[in-house]
Amino acid sequence: MKNLADTDETLLIRTDHSDQAAWQALLTAVTTPNKNGFLANVHVVDDVAYSDLTTEQAVSVARARGDLLIVADTTALTGPEMPLLAVLPFHEDEDDDYDEDEDEDEETKQEHGELRVIAAELWSIENNISLANMDWEDFVNAADEGVFRGF
Secondary structure (H helix, E strand, C coil), X not given: CCCCCCCCCEEEEECCCCCHHHHHXXXXXXXXXXXXXXXXCEEEECCHHHCCCCHHHHHHHHHHHCCCEEEECHHXXXXXXXXXXXXXXXXXXXXXXXXXXXXXXXXXXXXEEEEEEEHHHHHXXXXXXXXXXXXXXXXXXXXXXXXXXXX
């Protein structure tokens, strides 16, 4: 697997290379500021070397790069709202709900959170998670059927 760029920006990794027009539309939506001028601070990774990466592989590749990862997969490129996959790797000290007495062992414990976010609202999750203004759960709780469309 190729090395990712050394950047402080949130990675936006393209994993579906089947439709260039859809990709360009998604990029336009992500890189256009909203009416208040807010914009996601992302580093775009558009390389066929990352085609068809699973979520787990993407997390593995990007783990040392930051707390949030955005994946432009088939669902993002084919859905009318362009619902990108936002992935937040969990760190041991962040898992406040984990109870050592539970029967769940370390191998079955989820290592990341996933949430779809429409392209037009990516800025909200990216800005607030990156700056620690809000918690992941704030977005999860505001999602409708697993998709964050804004507050």
